Amino acid sequence: xxxLLVSAAALAxxxxxxxxxxxxxxxxxxxxxxxxxxxxxxxxxxxxxxxPGAALDLRALTAQSDKLKDSDIATAPIRxxxxxxxxxxxxxxxxxxYTATAGTLTIRDDDGKPTASMFYVAYTAGADxxxxxxxxxxxxxxxxxxxxxxxxxxxxPVRVRTDSPQATHNAPFDLGxxxxxxxxxxxxxxxxxxxxxxxxxxxxxxxxxxxxxDPDIDAFARGIERYLTVNDRWNAPKFIFGESYGTxxxxxxxxxxxxxxxxxNGVILLSSILNYGRRDPGFDQELINYIPSYAATAAYHHRSxxxxxxxxxxxxxxxxxxxxxxxxxxxxxxxxxxxxxxxxADQMAGYTGLPxxxxxxxxxxxDLRRFLKEELRDQRRTLGxxxxxxxxxxxxAAGESPEYDPSDTGISGAFVSSFxxxxxxxxxxxxxxxxxxxxxxxxxxxxxxxxxxxxTPFQSGNPADVAQDLSAAMRENPHLLVYSLNGxxxxxxxxxxxxxxxxHMQIDPSLRANLRFAYYPSGHMVYxxxxxxxxxxxxxxxxxxxxxxxx
Numbered sequence: 239x240x241x242l243l244v245s246a247a248a249l250a251x252x253x254x255x256x257x258x259x260x261x262x263x264x265x266x267x268x269x270x271x272x273x274x275x276x277x278x279x280x281x282x283x284x285x286x287x288x289x290p291g292a293a294l295d296l297r298a299l300t301a302q303s304d305k306l307k308d309s310d311i312a313t314a315p316i317r318x319x320x321x322x323x324x325x326x327x328x329x330x331x332x333x334x335x336y337t338a339t340a341g342t343l344t345i346r347d348d349d350g351k352p353t354a355s356m357f358y359v360a361y362t363a364g365a366d367x368x369x370x371x372x373x374x375x376x377x378x379x380x381x382x383x384x385x386x387x388x389x390x391x392x393x394x395p396v397r398v399r400t401d402s403p404q405a406t407h408n409a410p411f412d413l414g415x416x417x418x419x420x421x422x423x424x425x426x427x428x429x430x431x432x433x434x435x436x437x438x439x440x441x442x443x444x445x446x447x448x449x450x451x452d453p454d455i456d457a458f459a460r461g462i463e464r465y466l467t468v469n470d471r472w473n474a475p476k477f478i479f480g481e482s483y484g485t486x487x488x489x490x491x492x493x494x495x496x497x498x499x500x501x502x503n504g505v506i507l508l509s510s511i512l513n514y515g516r517r518d519p520g521f522d523q524e525l526i527n528y529i530p531s532y533a534a535t536a537a538y539h540h541r542s543x544x545x546x547x548x549x550x551x552x553x554x555x556x557x558x559x560x561x562x563x564x565x566x567x568x569x570x571x572x573x574x575x576x577x578x579x580x581x582x583a584d585q586m587a588g589y590t591g592l593p594x595x596x597x598x599x600x601x602x603x604x605d606l607r608r609f610l611k612e613e614l615r616d617q618r619r620t621l622g623x624x625x626x627x628x629x630x631x632x633x634x635a636a637g638e639s640p641e642y643d644p645s646d647t648g649i650s651g652a653f654v655s656s657f658x659x660x661x662x663x664x665x666x667x668x669x670x671x672x673x674x675x676x677x678x679x680x681x682x683x684x685x686x687x688x689x690x691x692x693x694t695p696f697q698s699g700n701p702a703d704v705a706q707d708l709s710a711a712m713r714e715n716p717h718l719l720v721y722s723l724n725g726x727x728x729x730x731x732x733x734x735x736x737x738x739x740x741x742h743m744q745i746d747p748s749l750r751a752n753l754r755f756a757y758y759p760s761g762h763m764v765y766x767x768x769x770x771x772x773x774x775x776x777x778x779x780x781x782x783x784x785x786x787x788x789x
Contacts, residue, residue, distance in 0.1 A: 323664065334363050338359065353441070357437045360427040369470045377428070397413065397414070400649045403628050436671050449684050504720070531734065537549060622645025653675070691710040722755045725759075725764045
């Protein structure tokens with residue numbers, strides 16, 4: 239989400255046995271010695287190393303080691319920081335002891351110059367820290383989002399409860415143990431993009447240096463590889479899990495990491511957008527991609543001409559109509575006859591619940607904003623973009639687009655507040671930096687161009703189509719498995735668009751079985767629906783067993 243961006247977790251954990259809530263410890267990261275070797279001037283806090291077991295005041299470290307840009311903005315320290323604590327969670331009836339580590343990774347360029355500090359929270363199971371246990375890196379999208387949404391809502395050992403698809407109640411929020419966590423299958427690392435969360439550029443490196451498809455992929459590759467090095471995990475089965483724009487990042491990362499020797503076992507794509515070129519004005523494909531999502535939404539709100547008994551079969555028929563008669567009608571343009579135009583409008587009205595006249599007046603091309611406003615206009619309600627099960631109320635009921643997204647505002651407070659409470663009270667991580675759930679200034683100025691693995695001179699400046707990167711990674715590593723997870727009510731990244739992107743990767747027929755799809759009755763953040771989360775966890779458990787079998 240915002241992805242497209244924390245609690246009362248403490249309430250549940252405070253009630254746990256003392257053995258389930260562990261001691262905390264903090265220590266400087268290994269990069270402290272690297273800084274000295276590189277001839278960098280040590281900060282005041284690192285001049286004297288703390289005694290073993292001594293508490294480390296991260297706020298003091300930040301305040302002492304950083305020069306403030308102004309009176310309100312602190313900068314991240316070059317020195318890597320780790321704060322560890324120990325906990326337990328019960329998954330599948332089995333109690334798992336784990337270590338939570340909140341810390342930073344120092345990213346360096348090819349010359350060894352520190353360019354960014356990347357914040358992460360890692361969960362590692364067991365006391366022996368098996369170097370061959372699978373490890374999964376999670377991140378949201380935006381671009382400009384932190385990982386707070388995946389971290390607090392999906393597969394971590396803790397999870398915030400919301401009232402989805404209704405607006406969530408006010409504080410105190412309910413964050414507690416997550417029985418559907420993926421920790422029983424993999425260690426989990428939640429990473430913030432540079433500029434979001436607590437991640438920041440270092441020294442004279444400008445934040446804008448990371449605002450682009452390719453520099454973002456580069457930063458995450460360096461951050462992930464740094465984590466593997468610091469924690470001796472290079473020989474572990476490796477997975478990446480991106481949401482929304484995070485799937486754009488993942489597709490590029492799959493190829494980049496492979497080139498760096500960090501070959502992946504699996505790539506999980508949640509709510510995907512892989513080809514930005516098809517979103518350019520004047521192209522009909524994006525309109526076609528939305529039709530099945532419009533139909534699923536209409537069925538959910540009982541606006542379809544015929545209410546389907548079998549939603550999966552119904553949506554298959556809608557897909558066939560969208561890629562067939564509807565796509566052909568749009569392709570005809572001005573050559574479409576009045577009779578054909580009326581027929582398409584009537585059929586589309588039956589699927590979407592929109593008035594046929596409204597569809598005709600829109601030239602058969604109903605963009606997303608208008609659909610979200612028009613579908614329930616007679617009830618003076620709008621629909622959510624991230625999750626069309628949510629409804630909102632606008633001041634101007636006659637407007638052309640919603641004034642806000644109820645599926646965003648309805649859950650944000652619970653996630654952000656819960657994370658702050660959890661981070662300080664349960665993980666013991668404190669800093670003077672401000673946590674940025676989203677940093678959309680980056681998205682506004684983002685460079686969406688991308689150079690694909692095999693590019694002609696005319697392709698280097700095109701909008702990103704990272705499906706080509708993923709295709710190259712799958713060809714070069716025929717053991718790589720890819721899992722596409724989709725919400726039927728996701729209007730930000732419609733599932734038919736994902737099918738289109740992944741269906742045009744031009745992979746060899748022998749590799750098609752390596753690409754799987756799953757669909758859930760939820761939105762962009764599939765995990766907001768508890769039943770969908772449970773089903774998603776079960777699907778992922780089988781995926782991990784295949785992608786990283788025990789040897």
